[in-house]
Amino acid sequence: MSIYRPKTTVEQWRILQAVVDFGGYAHAAEQLNKSQSSLNHAVAKLQQVLGVQLLEVRGRKAYLTDIGEVMLRRSRQLTQTVTELEQLADNLHFGWEPEVRLAVEMVCNRSPLLPIFADFNRESRGSRLIIDDTVLTGTLEQIVEQSADVVITHHLPKGVLGEPFAEFRMELVCHPQHELAKLPQPIKQSDLLNHLQVVIRDTASKPSETSGWLKAEQRWTVSHFDEALRLIKSGLGFCWLPTYMSEESVTRGELTRLTIDGSSHRSGLLYLVLPKGEKTGPCAKLLADKLLESRSSNLSPEVLAGSLS
CATH class of the missing domain: 3.40.190.10 (Periplasmic binding protein-like II)
Incomplete structure (x- = not known):
């Protein structure tokens, strides 16, 4: 298997970028603290090994060709990647986590x-x-x-x-047309027994899904509050939801709050x-x-x- 050997260098691409960004060889040479002739040579060498014209000089200013536009855009990705790679090495050297x-x-x-x-x-x-x-x-x-x-x-x-x-706050919610919403509030915990409760899956490797469970006979487990919200808004069951997720839906009438005797919400x-x-x-x-x-x-x-x- 042959190894590809680049014909160009990162420095040549950086010089090309500088010539374009600073409006010509003279200004780029000042910014890079290099001679104008060395920049001319680098860009000429770059065009020679690639076999395409990247810049054309009109008067005293250099302009990108159509090919040069494409190559310059891709070269910025290259030089940015190299910069980030060198920065990462420096960070790791001084104990900065990747x-x-x-x-x-x-x-x-x-x-x-x-x-x-x-x-x-x-x-x-x-x-x-x-x-x-x-x-x-x-x-x-x-x-x-x-x-x-x-x-x-x-x-x-x-x-x-x-x-x-x-601080966080959670409230018990269901669809406005759900049977629980039609009961006089506050409801008793026993009223929940025969209705579907949606709970969020414990993310531990050995989960203990007891917190927040109201002993409903039917229980669906989902991996995220977003999925729980979709289910509840469709009319399926009831669920404890953070108020930052439920508040807007309650205001729009898509959800209704339930209060249990002795517990209107949970916070901490x-x-x-x-x-x-x-x-x-x-x-x-x-x-x-x-x-x-x-x-x-x-x-x-x-x-x-x-x-x-």
């Missing part, structure tokens, strides 16, 4: 996290972010086994510390945990710091004051 794994409990509203992710992306030095949706003991498993770098959870395992990060705190403790890498710490900087918009003033005291 990837960070964030485990997020599904009851957490993701919308407020998007600007944080965008900010993190600008400073992550090319590290990849892997986001895992977790449920119930699946979240605890990520903490105990230290399989994630950063975890947002509603429950802290014994002996594990976490920073209050956000979400905590940010670094499972690896002092072994947490710098990139994961960067993400955690940015998440914590945003928590003033996720927590009530009372809870925030308590977490900072």
